Amino acid sequence: MLPNYYEFYCPVKIVSGNQALSNLPYEMDQLGAHKALIVTDPGVVAAGLLKPVQAAFEGSNCAIGAVFDQTPVDSSNLVCNQVAKIFNEKGCDCLVALGGGSAIDTAKGANIVVSEKTDDLLKFQGHECVKETLKPFIVIPTTSGTGSEATLVAVIANVEKNIKMSFTSNKLYPHVAILDPKMLVTMPKKITAATGMDALTHAIEAFVNLQKNPMSDAFAITTVKLVHENLVRAVENGSDEKARLAMANAALCGGIAFSNSLVGIVHAIAHACGGVAHLPHGVANAILLPWGLEYNLDTSAETIAELAPWIGAPAAGSAAEKARAVIAAVRELTKKLNELSGLPLTLKEAGLKEEQFPAIAKAAINDGTMNYNPKDATLEEVIAILKKAY
Ligand SMILES: NC(=O)c1ccc[n+]([C@@H]2O[C@H](COP(=O)([O-])OP(=O)(O)OC[C@H]3O[C@@H](n4cnc5c(N)ncnc54)[C@H](O)[C@@H]3O)[C@@H](O)[C@H]2O)c1
Ligand SMILES: [Fe+2]
Numbered sequence: 001m002l003p004n005y006y007e008f009y010c011p012v013k014i015v016s017g018n019q020a021l022s023n024l025p026y027e028m029d030q031l032g033a034h035k036a037l038i039v040t041d042p043g044v045v046a047a048g049l050l051k052p053v054q055a056a057f058e059g060s061n062c063a064i065g066a067v068f069d070q071t072p073v074d075s076s077n078l079v080c081n082q083v084a085k086i087f088n089e090k091g092c093d094c095l096v097a098l099g100g101g102s103a104i105d106t107a108k109g110a111n112i113v114v115s116e117k118t119d120d121l122l123k124f125q126g127h128e129c130v131k132e133t134l135k136p137f138i139v140i141p142t143t144s145g146t147g148s149e150a151t152l153v154a155v156i157a158n159v160e161k162n163i164k165m166s167f168t169s170n171k172l173y174p175h176v177a178i179l180d181p182k183m184l185v186t187m188p189k190k191i192t193a194a195t196g197m198d199a200l201t202h203a204i205e206a207f208v209n210l211q212k213n214p215m216s217d218a219f220a221i222t223t224v225k226l227v228h229e230n231l232v233r234a235v236e237n238g239s240d241e242k243a244r245l246a247m248a249n250a251a252l253c254g255g256i257a258f259s260n261s262l263v264g265i266v267h268a269i270a271h272a273c274g275g276v277a278h279l280p281h282g283v284a285n286a287i288l289l290p291w292g293l294e295y296n297l298d299t300s301a302e303t304i305a306e307l308a309p310w311i312g313a314p315a316a317g318s319a320a321e322k323a324r325a326v327i328a329a330v331r332e333l334t335k336k337l338n339e340l341s342g343l344p345l346t347l348k349e350a351g352l353k354e355e356q357f358p359a360i361a362k363a364a365i366n367d368g369t370m371n372y373n374p375k376d377a378t379l380e381e382v383i384a385i386l387k388k389a390y
Contacts, residue, residue, distance in 0.1 A: 006213035009170055010256050012150045016179040016249060018241065021052055024096070024138065025060035027176045031136035033094030035065040037087045039107040040098040044142050045069045047186035053098055053140065065092040071103045074278070076157040077121040077165075080109030087114050087135075094136035097174075098183075100143030100195065101155070101281070108154035108172050111135055121156065121167075130169040139174045142183050144234075144247035145195025145282050147202055147255015149177035164275055166368070173259075179248040181241035189235050189341035194282030196231040196247055197334065197343070199223060201270075201285040202254035204293070204330075205263040207307065208300050209372040216261035219253045224310040226250035231333070235340045264373035265364075266292035269382060272363035273347070277356050286337070287347055290330045291389045295381070297323055299374040347390045357386045 015023050028036060040050060050067065057063060068083050083106060087095070095114075097107035109121050115132045116124060124130055139149040148154075154167040187195075203223035206216050227250050233243035269292070270284035293304060297320070305322035308315040311333075313325035337343045344350040352360075361382040364370065370377065377385075 003213050006211070008213060008215040008260050010150060010259070011173050013176045014150075014179070014252065015176060016245065018181060018245075020178045020180040021056050021140065021183065024053065024056045024140070024178060025062040027138055027178070028062045028094055028136065031094060031138075031175055033136040034062045035090075035092045036062065036094050036096045037065055037083070037090065037092040038067045038096050038098055039071060039083055039103050039110065040067065040069050041071040041073075041103050042069060044099045044103065047142075049098060049142055049183055049186065052182060053096075066090040071099065071106045073102050074157045074164075075102050075106040075109070076159045077109065078159060079106055080113055080121045080156060081119065083107070083110035084113035094138065097137070097139045098142065100141065101146030101148045104139050104141065104146070104148040105154040105156055107137065107139075108148070109156050109167065111137055112167065122158070125165050125167060127168045128170070129167070130171045134171050137174045138176045138178065140178045140180070140183055141248060141251065143187060143191060143195040144184060144244070144251040145198035147199060147251045147253075147258065149174055150252045150255040151259040153259065164271065177252060179245065179252065181244040181248070184244040184248060185239050185241065187238065189238065190343055192235050192238065192247075193231070193337040193341040193343040194280055194286060195251070196227060196234065196282070197286035197289065197337070198282035199247070199251040199254040200227045200231070200330075201266055201289050202258040202263060203227070204289065204307065205266055206254070206257035206261045208293075208296060208303050208374060209261060209264040210374055211261040211372050213261060216257045219257035221307070221310055223250045223254040223257060224307055226253070228311050228333075232336055232340070235337060262372040263369045264292065265295060265370060265375075265377055268367035268370040268373070269360065269364045269385065271367050271369070272360040273352065275363055276359045277352050279350055279352065283344055283350055286334050286343055287345065287350060287389050288385070290327050290334070291385050293323075293327045293330065295377070295385055296373065296375050347386065352390070354390065357383050360386060
């Protein structure tokens with residue numbers, strides 16, 4: 001059904017293909033930038049992914065001004081401030097993020113600090129607090145999950161308060177996303193599985209939640225289809241460049257979908273599991289997705305049922321039957337990923353302790369994404385979901 005009112009925005013140029021990386025200097029030049037600060041992390045460098053980026057600059061009129069390769073997995077405002085300082089000291093004029101959500105969001109945070117000429121990112125926390133035009137910003141994703149290459153969000157830890165903060169602004173969309181399969185073939189099986197389930201969760205939650213609209217639906221359905229056809233293949237054979245490129249596109253489409261319609265109860269609880277118990281984001285989503293969908297069945301069976309043809313579920317029977325078949329297909333997928341990569345199937349396997357449930361549930365019901373879930377949830381209801389997923 002068409003909503004009475006909606007907005008949709010995605011200003012990101014997408015460059016996708018086998019040789020896409022070679023376009024990097026051209027894209028910088030188009031943005032009027034010639035000296036890049038590369039933001040990456042130690043795992044990405046160890047996987048040998050910095051070398052092809054350096055090689056892409058050879059013979060061009062662009063250069064690398066500096067490389068920051070120490071992005072931690074839970075990046076913080078302090079790291080963003082540090083990256084911004086390097087940007088200024090080395091006279092760089094654009095940011096290039098090379099990595100997963102952690103490196104991309106660190107570059108987003110650093111871009112705010114540089115462009116707002118501030119000394120601390122914390123001053124810009126929240127929604128649409130960024131006023132200055134940001135520096136040219138190009139992303140080369142090396143995981144296929146967060147979709148941060150096409151979202152308005154940066155998720156960054158506040159080290160003093162031990163929480164994850166959200167920065168949202170239409171200015172935070174990268175200018176260009178370069179999807180090249182050679183930057184993805186080194187991703188380990190378990191990270192491929194977990195990040196792929198993050199992409200699927202973005203799409204399904206964007207499709208089911210209250211702010212859905214025809215544009216976000218189109219991107220969500222494409223994501224579900226691409227994940228269904230390619231995630232197991234990418235985990236089974238990491239060198240399968242076609243599956244890798246398809247998953248990169250899935251993640252990006254999922255990012256566009258949820259950046260415009262937001263996510264719901266699964267992400268609310270996953271964020272809380274990340275904050276309280278440091279559970280990796282994709283792992284938490286993979287475990288919680290079927291339980292979150294079951295919770296939403298009484299308000300959203302018809303919507304969930306619409307996903308049946310795209311996720312390989314039987315498309316016959318009543319809406320409730322089809323919706324249950326969609327949930328069964330999600331469970332089948334996570335079971336297969338568990339066999340192939342060891343992706344945990346329960347919160348217990350993932351290392352959570354039952355004593356942590358009250359704190360997780362409290363954080364989950366206060367998470368902003370909960371407001372967009374089709375069905376409200378109380379503290380007790382979230383604890384019930386956590387128990388089922390344990
Ligand atoms: N901004 C957004 O829209 C958004 C959305 C969801 C999640 N997030 C945030 O993103 C972060 C998670 O990002 P992620 O799941 O992409 O993981 P990540 O960026 O934290 O990377 C996980 C690990 O994989 C390694 N790695 C990455 N690519 C690799 C490759 N090709 N080969 C070998 N190793 C590789 C990294 O070195 C790292 O150790 C979290 O902080 C989460 O809060 C942001
Ligand atoms: Fe996510």
